[in-house]
Amino acid sequence: xxxxxxxxxxxxxxxxxxxxxxxxxxxVNGDIKKIELKKDIGFIGAAFSSLLGLKGKxxxxxxxxxxxxxxxxxxxxxxxxxxxxxxTFISRANLAGKNxxxxxxxxxxxxxxxxxxxxxxxxxxxxxxxxxxxxxxxxMKNPITFEQARELxxxxxxxx
Numbered sequence: 001x002x003x004x005x006x007x008x009x010x011x012x013x014x015x016x017x018x019x020x021x022x023x024x025x026x027x028v029n030g031d032i033k034k035i036e037l038k039k040d041i042g043f044i045g046a047a048f049s050s051l052l053g054l055k056g057k058x059x060x061x062x063x064x065x066x067x068x069x070x071x072x073x074x075x076x077x078x079x080x081x082x083x084x085x086x087x088t089f090i091s092r093a094n095l096a097g098k099n100x101x102x103x104x105x106x107x108x109x110x111x112x113x114x115x116x117x118x119x120x121x122x123x124x125x126x127x128x129x130x131x132x133x134x135x136x137x138x139x140m141k142n143p144i145t146f147e148q149a150r151e152l153x154x155x156x157x158x159x160x
Contacts, residue, residue, distance in 0.1 A: 006030030010074030011085035016105045016138040023153040077106035096127030103134040
């Protein structure tokens with residue numbers, strides 16, 4: 001990815017998605033922006049709001065996507081769904097003409113195909129082009145290390 005501007009945008013509650021996001025940012029020499037909720041949400045509330053497909057109230061996004069060619073969007077899976085902060089980000093983002101890469105962290109070992117499809121459908125509706133996706137299985141009790149994430153990200157980046 002030479003002469004292109006990359007942006008890694010993510011939400012992370014437990015830190016796993018953040019670890020992966022930081023490694024992707026390093027690997028693609030991209031800028032990184034964390035989506036943050038205005039008010040933290042508990043585990044049960046997060047699961048419930050995701051099940052309902054709600055949007056989370058996020059802090060203002062202090063960046064403009066028009067300066068980037070490739071957008072990497074990262075989210076944890078909450079109750080089998082996309083996290084509410086990422087729902088909000090996608091609903092507000094102008095992804096027209098952008099190459100979009102999705103990365104997902106989840107404690108469950110099953111590939112989160114429904115989450116990919118949900119995000120991909122919304123990204124396409126906003127004019128973005130899905131290029132690839134990446135899934136990292138995590139463990140809520142043992143957060144992923146930077147070394148583990150680096151190895152997985154390096155393998156993925158080689159394929160794209």
